[in-house]
Amino acid sequence: MTVTPEQLRALATRAEALTAELWALCGTVQNGSAEPDPLVAARQAAGWLARGAEDLQLAAADLARLQEQPCGLPWGVCPEHGNTLNSSAGISTCRVCQRTWAHDRLRRPCDETATWKVIDRAGTVTRMCDGHVLGARAAAGNATFVRLGAD
Ligand SMILES: [Zn+2]
Ligand SMILES: [Zn+2]
Structure with missing residues (x-):
């Protein structure tokens, strides 16, 4: 199976969406409570997901670069005008x-x-x-x- 940059970008987008959802759900810290915060781990998870989304975008960019292939025909052309x-x-x-x-x-x-x-x-x-x-x-x-x- 060949992994494409588009697939990685799609996963990154999902991780970003998940991050946003998590933040919306448990992003606000309740102040003034002496109780230990039960959502510390969840907020930490949101941070990891955000980090994961960034890394996935980086991986997609790397892959896109690697998949770029030179033209390789044995003579040069003007990139805009061709055989001129x-x-x-x-x-x-x-x-x-x-x-x-x-x-x-x-x-x-x-x-x-x-x-x-x-x-x-x-x-x-x-x-x-x-x-x-x-x-x-x-x-x-x-x-x-x-x-x-x-x-
Ligand atoms: Zn060429
Ligand atoms: Zn030209």
């Missing part, structure tokens, strides 16, 4: 937005985050970044484009 790079003397420039990179981006594997799954007619799946998908949409008319992590 010119490369000369070790500097790459986008012909559309004029953004420059101080390396030969065209001849380096793409290190943008993969945000799309592209399935071609033969069923081959390639993960691509936004910029590469622009080029692929133009080139591969019959491919299926699925946005990653959009569920």
Whole structure:
């Protein structure tokens, strides 16, 4: 079974709700009573739950980071405009937005985050970044484009 960041976030939300409920139920300390407070442990539990909710959010964020995969196609693109790079003397420039990179981006594997799954007619799946998908949409008319992590 694969754990997704969404599942962890859902659990964190439930822990937060439980914390709020517990506080609403036993949050107010009765002053002026000489009796020992019977709800000390319950309030402590609310504190632990709040802490647990925070840790779950952290774990979800860690997991999301780990699951980010680079695009990895063997040439670079402009993240916004796709196959629009010119490369000369070790500097790459986008012909559309004029953004420059101080390396030969065209001849380096793409290190943008993969945000799309592209399935071609033969069923081959390639993960691509936004910029590469622009080029692929133009080139591969019959491919299926699925946005990653959009569920
Ligand atoms: Zn550009
Ligand atoms: Zn790419």
